[in-house]
Amino acid sequence: MSRSFRDLLALRFALLITAGMTLCVVATFLVLRHILDAELNASVLNVASIQAAALTDEVSGDMHFHEWELTPEEASSIQELVRYAQVWSGDGHSLLRSRYMTVDLPRDLEALQAAAAGELVWREADFDGYRVRSVFYPLVRLGDLHEEHVLQVAAPLGTRNAMLHRVVIFGFVMILLTAVSSVMGGRWLATRAIRPVTDIIDQAEGMGAGTLRRRISAYADTREYQRLVQVLNTMLDRIQASFETQRRFTADASHELRSPLTAMQGELELALRRDRDPAEYREVLQSAHEEVLRMGRIVEGLLTLARSDAGAIQLRRESGDLASLTREVVERASGEARERGVELEVVAPASVPGVFDTGLLLQLTWNLVRNALRFAGPDGRVRISVLPEGDMGILTVEDSGPGIPPGSEERVFERFWRGDPSRTHGEGAEGSGLGLAIVKVIADAHGGSVHASNDSQLGGARFRVVLPVLLEPPTRRTATKAPTPPPEAQGALSPA
Ligand SMILES: Nc1ncnc2c1ncn2[C@@H]1O[C@H](COP(=O)(O)OP(=O)(O)OP(=O)(O)O)[C@@H](O)[C@H]1O
Numbered sequence: 001m002s003r004s005f006r007d008l009l010a011l012r013f014a015l016l017i018t019a020g021m022t023l024c025v026v027a028t029f030l031v032l033r034h035i036l037d038a039e040l041n042a043s044v045l046n047v048a049s050i051q052a053a054a055l056t057d058e059v060s061g062d063m064h065f066h067e068w069e070l071t072p073e074e075a076s077s078i079q080e081l082v083r084y085a086q087v088w089s090g091d092g093h094s095l096l097r098s099r100y101m102t103v104d105l106p107r108d109l110e111a112l113q114a115a116a117a118g119e120l121v122w123r124e125a126d127f128d129g130y131r132v133r134s135v136f137y138p139l140v141r142l143g144d145l146h147e148e149h150v151l152q153v154a155a156p157l158g159t160r161n162a163m164l165h166r167v168v169i170f171g172f173v174m175i176l177l178t179a180v181s182s183v184m185g186g187r188w189l190a191t192r193a194i195r196p197v198t199d200i201i202d203q204a205e206g207m208g209a210g211t212l213r214r215r216i217s218a219y220a221d222t223r224e225y226q227r228l229v230q231v232l233n234t235m236l237d238r239i240q241a242s243f244e245t246q247r248r249f250t251a252d253a254s255h256e257l258r259s260p261l262t263a264m265q266g267e268l269e270l271a272l273r274r275d276r277d278p279a280e281y282r283e284v285l286q287s288a289h290e291e292v293l294r295m296g297r298i299v300e301g302l303l304t305l306a307r308s309d310a311g312a313i314q315l316r317r318e319s320g321d322l323a324s325l326t327r328e329v330v331e332r333a334s335g336e337a338r339e340r341g342v343e344l345e346v347v348a349p350a351s352v353p354g355v356f357d358t359g360l361l362l363q364l365t366w367n368l369v370r371n372a373l374r375f376a377g378p379d380g381r382v383r384i385s386v387l388p389e390g391d392m393g394i395l396t397v398e399d400s401g402p403g404i405p406p407g408s409e410e411r412v413f414e415r416f417w418r419g420d421p422s423r424t425h426g427e428g429a430e431g432s433g434l435g436l437a438i439v440k441v442i443a444d445a446h447g448g449s450v451h452a453s454n455d456s457q458l459g460g461a462r463f464r465v466v467l468p469v470l471l472e473p474p475t476r477r478t479a480t481k482a483p484t485p486p487p488e489a490q491g492a493l494s495p496a
């Protein structure tokens with residue numbers, strides 16, 4: 001099950017804050033304990049060293065403490081301030097103890113032995129119902145008589161422990177309060193932080209094919225959310241544009257297919273009204289055949305374009321020669337050129353090797369050459385050239401016709417766009433307006449581009465296709481620096 005982002009954010013926030021608070025409390029506890037212990041130890045050691053210094057001023061070596069004359073009752077009333085003192089022999093016999101003490105300090109033989117051997121030993125133990133900390137202080141330096149004697153000074157730990165205890169409770173309460181308030185604060189923060197997202201989701205949910213004009217206008221007061229809204233709206237712009245292109249494309253396609261269908265239907269119905277002789281049937285069938293061919297071409301073109309729209313144009317790249325590919329197209333067009341009285345000329349080196357989809361580039365070249373032949377006009381000229389330029393093959397098709405309508409350099413590549421047939425001697429009326437759109441799609445698929453203009457030396461339209469498909473051996477780069485012979489000298493074909 002997916003978890004709510006808000007809850008997750010709030011939880012993580014609370015965990016982080018609580019962990020931070022816990023760390024602070026633990027650190028405070030440790031530092032405080034260290035300070036208290038250092039103070040207490042210093043005080044105990046001070047008392048021990050003062051008592052040790054003043055312990056014996058008699059020649060016999062007899063010892064006595066210099067201390068207040070307190071009764072045990074008085075001592076217990078200031079119990080926390082009292083330092084208990086006792087002198088032991090190394091084997092654990094009490095030799096002397098503070099006047100106000102009624103019982104011996106806890107005897108620790110092991111500590112006594114270590115201290116008798118000259119070591120300073122610290123111990124904690126229970127004494128008279130209290131917890132005390134003792135130092136076992138060797139008295140060797142008082143002389144031979146005290147060689148084995150140890151002074152034990154003890155201090156009650158009550159105040160220290162009580163204070164630490166209070167700190168622990170206080171810290172625990174703080175951690176609890178922090179946890180609760182950070183969960184609440186985290187939820188509040190997270191709710192505020194994701195409010196624009198909820199707005200955006202609500203608005204996006206309400207959008208569909210019918211409301212593509214709508215845009216997201218979520219309340220977003222931060223840079224990140226403003227960017228999100230902007231990105232989504234740009235995406236919606238693109239979706240709307242592509243929806244509209246699709247709609248137009250479908251409408252145009254059905255319109256284009258309807259015309260030949262209607263024509264064919266009319267002719268067939270007319271022919272069926274009464275019996276006809278074979279010649280009449282043949283004429284009707286021929287006409288129907290032409291319409292079917294035309295529809296076939298349109299469907300073929302539509303399929304290529306639809307495949308490209310779906311990103312499904314799969315290039316079948318193979319090694320080939322652009323020059324011989326062009327010559328093949330010219331060969332195929334030569335019959336039509338002769339019929340139309342158009343002079344067809346090829347400018348190309350003997351070979352322009354590259355890696356490309358031969359089928360698609362044949363179609364591209366064919367579409368351009370057919371247009372040029374149709375629009376060149378009677379007694380016109382068409383020139384096709386293929387030249388290598390670095391790793392690019394430059395294919396140019398130009399003619400001596402009227403050229404494309406000024407200002408339509410981009411529009412000629414739109415689907416179903418056709419110029420006014422009256423400009424082009426009635427040519428183009430039977431075209432479907434898909435040829436150049438397909439040219440563009442094929443050039444794009446090869447990573448290239450196509451450009452239309454009217455600056456042909458022949459006086460008409462000029463289409464220039466740039467195809468980055470050539471194998472470029474390193475030697476060729478250096479060779480381009482040397483003056484190259486004119487292309488015509490590189491094996492140009494004579495007009496077909
Ligand atoms: N060489 C040219 N000279 C003048 N106009 C041209 C030339 N080539 C194309 N055009 C213009 O561009 C329009 C679109 O050309 P395109 O090749 O896309 O479609 P078509 O030739 O009409 O139909 P199709 O190629 O699908 O049979 C043409 O109708 C014509 O007006």
Ligand SMILES: [Mg+2]
Nearest residue numbers: 371431435436
């Ligand atoms: Mg065409």
